Amino acid sequence: MSLTEKDVQTLRELAKRYAEYASLPEQAERKARWQRHNMLEDERPLVLIDQLPWNELNDDGSLTCSVEDPYWRSVENWMRQEMYKWRNFPADMVLDPYIKLSRPIRNTGWGLESSVTRLKMDQTSDVAAQHIDDLINEPEDIEKIKMPELSLDGVAEAAITQTADWLFDGIIPWRFTGLVMHLGAWDTITYWMGVENCYIELMDRPEMMHALMERMTQGYLHMIESANRLRLYDSQEHYCHCSQTYRTDDDEALYGTTAGGWAFGLAQLFTSVSPAITAEFECAYMKRIFPHFRHIYYGCCDRLDDRMDIVSALPNVRKISCSPWSEREAFAEKIPSSIIMSNKPSPAMLATDVFDEELLRADLRRTIQAARRNGKKLEMILKDISTVRYQPDRLRRFSQIALEETQR
16 A cells, blocks of 8 residues: 555545544534434434435535545545535534544455446436346356355555554544445345346246345355354444444444344335235345344335335344335334334435425425324435435535424
C-alpha cells in the first residue's frame, strides 16, 4: 500500500474532521436512543437515510476523492460520505467514534458469474435497467454452484494495521470491520436466471428449484461454519441493511461469531408469488440458517403484510421491512409487538418533477398513526434512492419533515 504525502495529508485532515463530529456529546445520546428503540423500550420512531444517488449530491465538491491507493481511497470515500450525511441530513444517524477499515477477507464465491446487460438513462448513476441471461437451464447446472470458501489475507491485514496505526495516531481510534452476511438467496438466484425464468421454473420444475435452494442453503451453512471457525464475523457492527442495531445486550464472548451478530434476509421477487410459495421455497430453508445468528433483519422491497404470520415466525427475526408495496395498516396490525416495523417510505416521492412536501408529510403521518394505533415500534428508513433530480435539498427537507412528524 503506497500513500503519497498528499494522500496522507488528505486522510489525516478528513479523520480530524470526522473525529470532531464523532466526539460530539449528542452522538452518545443518539446511540442510547437507538439502544432503547432496539430493546423495545419507549422511544419515538427513529429516522435514517441511506443508499443515496451520490452522483447527484456533490454540489459542494466535498465528495470528490483524491487518494490514489484503491484501499485507502475507499476509506476516504467512506469518511466523505458519512460526514456529508451528518452535515446535510443526519436524521437519527450515529457516527461511531472510530474509523472503520475493512478486513481483507477473501471469498471464492459461488462459482457462477452472472451475465448481465445494463442500460442507463444517466451515465453518472449506478442505477440501470438489467437483462440477465439464464445460467441454470437444467438440474445438472446446479452442480456448477460451488461452496464459497472464506479466508483472511494475514499479510494484507498486517500492512493495513501498520499503516492505520501510523496514519490515525493521535487523531482517532480505528477498528477492522468483518463479515455481515446477506442471506437473500433469491437475489443471487435472480442474477443467475432472471426474474421471469425463476417464476416459470417455480411453476414448471419446482423440484429443480428445491434442489437449487438446498445447494444455496448448504453454501450458506458452509460460510457460517468458516466464519465462526476463523472468527471473521463482525458481531460488533451496529449497522444492518440500512438500520442501526445498537443494543444493550451484546455479548463479548460471542465477538467474531455469527451467534453474536446480525444478518439480513429477503426474497424480493416473491412479492409476486403466493404466501404458500414463500413458505415452501424461502422460509423452509431460512429456518435452518437463521438460528445461527443472534438477530435477523428480514425483508427489503418485498411485500410482507400478506404473509406476516410466515416471516415473523422465522427464528431470531427482530426487524421486518414494511416496503411501499406492503399495505401499512395491515402490516402494523399483524406484526408481533416483539418485532420492529422498519418502514420504507417510497423514494419515488423525491423523484417527481415538483417535490410535494405535503404529500410526503401525509404519507409519513399515515404510517406513524398506523404503528401507534397498534402499539408497534416503528423506524423510518428512506433508501433505494435512485434520483432526487439533482436537488440535494429534497433529502434535507425529508430529514427535517420526518423528524417533525415523528416528534409530534
